[in-house]
Amino acid sequence: MTTLPGSLRRAAERSPDQAAFVAQKRVTTYAELCAAAARITAGLARLGVARGDRVALLLDGSAEYIAAYYGVLGAGAAVVPLSSDTRTRSLVYALSHCDAKAALLDAKNLQYLSGQAPELPSLRALIYRGEARVADAALRERGHFELTAYESLLAGEPAAVLPNDPNELASIVYTSGTTGKPKGVMLTHGNLAHNTQSIVEYLQLTASDRVAMVLPFHYAYGNSVLHTHLSVGATIVAAGSMTFPVQVLENIAAARCTGFPGVPSTFARLTSLAGVERHDLSCLRYVTQAGAAMTPALTEKLHALVPQARIFVMYGQTEASARLAYLPPDKLSEKLGSAGKAIPGVTLEVVGADGAPLPARATGEIVARGANIMRGYWRDPEQTAKVLRSNGLHTGDLGWLDEDGFLYIVGRESEMIKAGAHRISPREIEDVIEAIDGVRECAVVGVPDEQLGQAILAVVAPRDGHEIERQRLMRTCLEELPRYKLPAHVLAVPALPRTPAGKVARAELLELWRQSSSGTAPAAGGA
């Protein structure tokens, strides 16, 4: 098993002048990327970073991020990727929790560490990107922190890179659960390398692929897109932000991208754009979807938009490095709504409360085994023991397998609505509402109800130029759903609130609901 730094070096040896990363016409070749990573490895050693240390990385979306990621791995340290949209509380929590020895970040983000030295005894080296005067102004109370400019880190001689052991810790990825503090998912070199290889295999990635990147780099999904494409010598194209979808489409067409990974909201946005068919997307060979379940209605819209592309519906978890299952594109129609089968090297089971596998079509918890499953949560043996059990990783996701072994995900255990005696999955209701003409996206959650414990709230965003007509929506629901699954409340919003990872922010839906019931809803018209 070749670890990630080894794969990158091989790609660079094969095609040194091939573009590894393109952002706004600035090209970073494989040779340049490898050289920068080796210089960063040496630079970190000069700053006292040793094998086994943790180094935080907050340079999302850039060539520097990729070089630094591989540079940290080369030093035998573990990368802790964090959002560059940060604040003191979350930043200091993560840096302190993982005992980071160094951090690479934008100069302006140093402000969130001002005066925080006492909380961060292990953190000494702060490597900033940007102007020295901005860094000086941002970090007013320095304490024991030592500032180094990113350019100076690159200035020395490159290090002779030593191979990584597959059992060595490569990364700690923080995931926010539905409750409690973020947990640090520990991934080894072996975890990442195995998952990378499996994904490359089923997506059939080659050096001639050009992937349009709109995902954040620091989450499991974006992270896997980076490593899989770099390991085969493909090109990663920064395609812009989904805030401006037309620009993304133009970038895909201009760069003749062959691949486009997104989350359901990415595709909901694109398929609802007026005039989207005017853009030439014939270059796309594959489109991948993960991050949350995509409704069959949206899958069909996406297929209509890019009929020539192979659409990969995928399922995974940060705890599994990224990927657990995928639906082969030729099964998309036949098994519409399924998350597919286990990826190469992974075994999936659906188990009951006693841990024993359930028969076909019985709903239970999805349990996974494979070389991609995390080592555990950093400094959290209690949570680790809850999910890593003798039969594998307990995902906390509920699902069932059909007679052919295809997985259907019903929902997160914690997202189930308990109304009266019923346990209701939001998914089925969301599917029905999203299929209604004029609806762009919908999220269903339980809201407190005196009688039932929880009542069903549907938060609905219309397509551009449409309005949500409550009566019509409810009529359709009544046609498609048993009465106990009808939403008690419908709230129209311009767009669903989302986490930085693109998932629906369910807690915020409740907040929107509270505001609207007390008469202070922001833009809750139409219902």
Added chain:
Amino acid sequence: MSAVAETEIRSYIVKNFLFGVDDDNVKAEDSLLEKGVIDSTGVLEVVAFLDEQFGVTVQDDELVPANFESIQKLAAFVNRKRAASA
């Protein structure tokens, strides 16, 4: 007219995205995206606001940084659209 639109847009942004905290940190020409004031969901709320407040309907191909990057660009966009429909 331009100044009016800019003032209204600023107060909307401050109320809805900065929760009333206007510490002059966001200047008229600052990138609302780079500053992390507005994300992709936020932009759609701004689109709804422009419609309600100014009667300006945003076409999908007008949803570009040239029109939405900053308070200044938003105001200029509103004024262009209003002038065109006047």
